[in-house]
Amino acid sequence: MSRNRRAAGAVRGPSSALTSFLANLGVEPSHRITTWGDTSGLNANPTDDQPTLAHDEPVISPQDQLDPAGAVTARNVVAGPSQAGDGTTELQNENKKRKRGGGSDDDSEYNEPDAKKTRAASVDSDDLDAEDPSPNRPRKSQPPIATADTAKVTPGPLKPVGSFMDCGECTKRFTVTVYTKEHPFIPSTYLCVNCCYALGIDPFAKVKKAPQKKKLPGKKEDRAKVVHYEQKKGVSALGDLCIQIIGKYIEDVEQLGDIGGINMDKVCKIISKSRRLTAETAQLFYSADREDLSMYDCTRLTPEAFITISKLCPKLQSLNLQLCGQLSTDAVTAWGKSLKQLKRVELFGPFLVRKAGWLNLFKSVGKRLEGLLVTQSPRIDLETIEVLVKSCPNLIELRLAEIGQLNDDCLAPLQSLKKLKTLDLSAPGSPLTDEAVIALLSKIGGNLETLDLTDNPDLTDEILPAIIAHCPRLRRLYLRNVVELTDEGVSAFFASLKKQNRPGLEWIDLEKGHDLKDSSLDALLAHSGTTVEKLNLLGWRDVSNDSLGGLAQCKHLKELDLGWCRQVTDFTIKDILDGCNEIESIRVWGCNQLTDAIPRKKGVRVIGVESHSI
Structure with a gap:
């Protein structure tokens, strides 16, 4: 061959x-x-x-x-x-x-x-294959070893597997693999398989990985957890421990007995939190002599369970049901017939109750009804409100929040409710206008202590003088997401209250007041600084740190929301903690000038520090 x-x-x-x-x-x-x-x-x-x-x-x-x-x-x-x-x-x-x-x-x-x-x-x-008989004699066929000074290719990082690179020794192109080795004398250059053999390197040797550090038990970071600076610790009371055990094994409890209304309410909150309130467990809270009944998560209650309330609790005067999505028209009608002492009804989410059920309830309860607080009901319309006003003229509390058919026309019948102390018309289906609200306040504002006009974006500064003129007893004001309010209008509002020696407000919610600045906050503190207990300033992006420091004079302040107030610093929080002796919680979401060195105080929760939540 x-x-x-x-x-x-x-x-x-x-x-x-x-x-x-x-x-x-x-x-x-x-x-x-x-x-x-x-x-x-x-x-x-x-x-x-x-x-x-x-x-x-x-x-x-x-x-x-x-x-x-x-x-x-x-x-x-x-x-x-x-x-x-x-x-x-x-x-x-x-x-x-x-x-x-x-x-x-x-x-x-x-x-x-x-x-x-x-x-x-x-x-x-x-x-x-014959070996050199004279090992001391140099081999003439082996090329000289390259050094950093004689590099033939440009040094650079190792390319991804499958890419082509130039060999740092022979300059030939080769395919990068997981076994590609670096040149021993020229850093950042890599060798082909043949040059690895020539330099005495195993081209297929596994790359030794650096040993990973073992994570210590209990040191795993939970990035979704928000750190609260001060959490109340200590030994739980024996009664609380017993209530927690009852809530944990509520399915096995046959009878709660006489544990008192306060403890009964605690047990109901515990099982509602875990959504174990069913038609069977709900009967533990029914009693023939109960006057007040509150259930905080009725998601798993059936329509028959709501009807049972009227049969097993005939003396109820106040009924509070949250997340009652399965409440039916028949159950509401049964309440009107069986609960002869019913005075107050608070419902959240009664979607299935039709107009006939509301009309039967209002006509049956009549003048006894003092409080109707309904949130999220698509069936209440103008006719329903007219029957309510006519049948229940003694209403003291009225909440029609997130009612889809609520509009300016529905406010006219409400002018007959002269005894109202609490009025909530937040988030209506059609935003309310200044003219309709002013006309209503002029008729019923004399006794109002709480006014909630949240989520009415069409309202402007014109309603503020009407509140001053017609609501002399006002103690709580909610104007959240009323975005048309201006800094001049709000500052003039509190300045007028101060000038007329009106008592300070206790709860003030001016969230999303994007145009509100130092003059509004200064006027607010000058009038209500010594009386305010809950204050929401979320979204006041232009208020200065100097004005925020004036919050230290609020001696009775318990809850404060400073979210997205960009000028808040560690020193602002320190002044508030030092001056507000009754403060319990401060929310600081979006305050990006706060650091890990933010001051702390026992019994106070500072929620939303970015460096703790990232």
């Missing part, structure tokens, strides 16, 4: 691993390689149909072409079927000379630079 290179770029036959290794190092044969045939081909003219890589090199005898390691080169591999013995004998004789320290006169040619170029690639790996 012939392995001759017929022409440049021609397809080569199979070669040994060592042949490929030398070829990758740039060692190529300079003359034709003959494995079988006449040995005269070594001295033949290289231009006779045989291309060569060194046309100008002198022809050297086979004996002179041994490399320093004693390996056989392309020029001395001339053994054929008829001359194998001769070739082997010559090689053995030459090796013996080298072992004795001798050599031919032409050995000096191997130290010349031109002689290095004439070395040819090996043909057979069996002939080239």
Whole structure:
């Protein structure tokens, strides 16, 4: 089988691993390689149909072409079927000379630079696997090791697996793998597989990963948890522990007995929080002598369970049901017939109660009804309100919050309710206007103590003088999301109250007052600073730190919301904590100037510090 290179770029036959290794190092044969045939081909003219890589090199005898390691080169591999013995004998004789320290006169040619170029690639790996008999003699075929000063490629980071990079040693392109190794002498350059072998590096060695630090138990951070500065700690009372156990095993309790109304209410809150208030567990709170009943999550109560209330609690005077989405028209009608002492009804989410149920309830209860507080009912309309006013003229508390059909026309019948002390008309289906609200306040404002006009974006500063003129007993004012209020109007409102020596307000909600600034806050504190207990200033983005410092004079302040007041600092909180002796909670969502060094106070919760929630 012939392995001759017929022409440049021609397809080569199979070669040994060592042949490929030398070829990758740039060692190529300079003359034709003959494995079988006449040995005269070594001295033949290289231009006779045989291309060569060194046309100008002198022809050297086979004996002179041994490399320093004693390996056989392309020029001395001339053994054929008829001359194998001769070739082997010559090689053995030459090796013996080298072992004795001798050599031919032409050995000096191997130290010349031109002689290095004439070395040819090996043909057979069996002939080239012989080890160097003289280890102290340097190998001339191994290229010099590159250094940082002789870097052939531009250093850079390792590219992703599958990308192409230039080898830092031979500059050839190779494919990056998970085993790609860095050059030992040139940082930030990487080696191909062949150069790894040449430099004595295992190209397929696994990369050792740095050991990960073990996380200590109990140190895992919960980023969704908001840190409160001061939490009340201590031993729970024995009664509270018993109530918690009852709430935990409420399904197994057959009878609560006489534990008092306050403890009964605590148990109801505990099981409502976990939504275990069902038709079966609700019967534990029914009693023939109960006058007040509050259930805080009635999601799992069936319509029949609501009807049962009227049968098992006939003496009820106040009924409070939250999240009563399954309350039916029949249940409300049954209440009107069976609850002969009912005076106050508070419902959140009675979506299924139709107009007929409301009309039957109002007509049955009649003048006894003093409080009707309904939130989220799509069935209450103008006719229902007219029947309510006509049948229940003694109403003291009225809440029609988030009523879809409530509009300006529904306010006209309400002008007959002269005894109202609490009025809530927040978030109506159609926003109320200044004219309708002013007309209503002029008729019923004399006894009002609480006014809630939240989420009425069409209201403006015009209602503020009407509140001053018609609501002399007002103690709680909610104007949240009334975005048309201006700084001049609010400051003039509190200044007028101060001028008329009106008593200060206790609860003030002016959330989302984006246009309210220092003058509004200064006037508010001048009038109600000594009486306010709950204050909501969320969204007052332009109020200054100096004005916020005046909150320290609010001696009775318990709850404060400073969300998105951008000028709040650690010193502002310190002044509030030092001046407000009754403060219990401060909300500071969006106050991005607060740090971890914010002051603390026992018994006070500061909620919403960004550095604690991220």
